[in-house]
Amino acid sequence: MELTESKLCVVVGAGPVGLAAALALAGRGQNVAVVEAEPEGRQRPGSRAIFLANPTLRRLERAAPGLGRAVADAGIQVRGYDTYYAGKRVFRMPFPAARNPLNGFGASLPQTIPEQLMLARLKELGVPIRWGDPLAGVHTDRSGVTLDFESGSSLRAAYVIGADGARSMVRKSLGISMEGPSDETPFIIVDVDDLPDGSTQKAYGYFHYDCPQLGGRNVMHMPFAGGMRIDVQCLPTDDADYLGSPDGAREWIGSVVDPWYGEHIQWTSTYLFRQVVADTYTDPHRRVLLAGEAGHLFAPFGGRGLNSGVFDATDAATAIARAVAEPVGAHTYIEKCARTRRRWGLRNRDVSSRALARMRGTDRQTRIGRRIAARAAPAVLPAGAWLANGPTMLTLPPPGMRGFY
Numbered sequence: 001m002e003l004t005e006s007k008l009c010v011v012v013g014a015g016p017v018g019l020a021a022a023l024a025l026a027g028r029g030q031n032v033a034v035v036e037a038e039p040e041g042r043q044r045p046g047s048r049a050i051f052l053a054n055p056t057l058r059r060l061e062r063a064a065p066g067l068g069r070a071v072a073d074a075g076i077q078v079r080g081y082d083t084y085y086a087g088k089r090v091f092r093m094p095f096p097a098a099r100n101p102l103n104g105f106g107a108s109l110p111q112t113i114p115e116q117l118m119l120a121r122l123k124e125l126g127v128p129i130r131w132g133d134p135l136a137g138v139h140t141d142r143s144g145v146t147l148d149f150e151s152g153s154s155l156r157a158a159y160v161i162g163a164d165g166a167r168s169m170v171r172k173s174l175g176i177s178m179e180g181p182s183d184e185t186p187f188i189i190v191d192v193d194d195l196p197d198g199s200t201q202k203a204y205g206y207f208h209y210d211c212p213q214l215g216g217r218n219v220m221h222m223p224f225a226g227g228m229r230i231d232v233q234c235l236p237t238d239d240a241d242y243l244g245s246p247d248g249a250r251e252w253i254g255s256v257v258d259p260w261y262g263e264h265i266q267w268t269s270t271y272l273f274r275q276v277v278a279d280t281y282t283d284p285h286r287r288v289l290l291a292g293e294a295g296h297l298f299a300p301f302g303g304r305g306l307n308s309g310v311f312d313a314t315d316a317a318t319a320i321a322r323a324v325a326e327p328v329g330a331h332t333y334i335e336k337c338a339r340t341r342r343r344w345g346l347r348n349r350d351v352s353s354r355a356l357a358r359m360r361g362t363d364r365q366t367r368i369g370r371r372i373a374a375r376a377a378p379a380v381l382p383a384g385a386w387l388a389n390g391p392t393m394l395t396l397p398p399p400g401m402r403g404f405y
Contacts, residue, residue: 017292018163024317075107085374091384180276
């Protein structure tokens with residue numbers, strides 16, 4: 001595919017964040033194209049990000065009318081959330097069913113499904129995607145961006161959205177660093193099939209602090225359209241590679257859910273979570289904006305990665321459309337977007353870090369707080385809510401920051 005338009009807005013990366021950016025740009029009348037290093041039809045391992053919150057679905061709906069509803073319809077509405085502590089259920093939070101899924105809490109589904117829906121919409125709109133051509137470098141100047149590819153070709157664009165993931169070539173080419181701590185102990189993430197009787201889709205989400213069946217490890221599971229995700233927090237002495245293997249997962253799965261799931265594993269992975277945010281979300285010439293994991297990495301609890309990535313993408317598209325329409329104020333629009341999205345990145349990183357700290361309970365004060373909350377939770381709603389909210393930390397944003405991501 002030849003892309004030669006000098007005023008092109010190019011999105012680097014055809015994951016869900018990049019596709020959302022392209023749809024938002026197209027919806028604002030921009031001449032947009034997508035470039036992706038991997039080939040078309042690539043196999044995407046596992047469910048990856050499984051939860052799109054209500055504000056994110058509405059962002060998708062505004063970017064491409066009907067898309068948010070299609071994504072919500074493809075997912076399931078989780079019925080509620082149970083919190084356990086040391087073998088006892090201490091709190092239950094039911095979620096009311098919504099007739100219109102866009103009015104519900106959110107949609108739980110594998111990441112591949114929104115990707116497929118977004119790709120289909122881009123095809124309908126005639127947005128070109130160059131597949132299988134890895135980026136070699138990005139260079140900016142006052143008038144635009146030059147993208148060089150490993151194939152030897154180059155492309156000139158007015159603006160670029162870098163949505164090319166944690167190993168972002170866009171970010172690296174611009175010399176933007178992304179530093180921060182890595183979580184010291186891994187988590188095991190396992191996708192399993194639906195039970196044949198259909199009960200998996202009706203299950204509540206679940207988080208268990210100090211699960212006795214797993215030697216005091218924390219465990220959670222969440223249904224999604226087509227299966228269920230099970231997460232286990234390893235202990236420092238664990239052989240994480242074995243626990244994350246199909247054989248190892250099969251051994252412990254039966255102690256926390258129906259043993260049937262252990263024989264119907266779709267995918268397993270071992271993660272050491274990073275809590276990092278890029279130093280800046282733009283370049284000195286204000287021609288590039290970073291989005292999603294190109295600009296930040298968080299632990300997945302609370303869905304902050306993909307959900308905040310969609311907000312990055314759609315905000316970047318809005319800023320670029322304004323910059324194209326009003327060249328005199330172009331730098332201001334890009335700079336404001338970069339600062340705002342980085343501020344959200346820092347907030348999400350800090351909230352995610354607090355969630356990990358509460359889950360781990362590595363300090364005495366947190367452990368005492370969890371025990372007190374667990375004892376009070378059956379009778380004291382705020383105590384139960386505090387404990388239940390530990391893995392997600394879905395608190396209201398500070399004044400001046402709208403939304404959650």
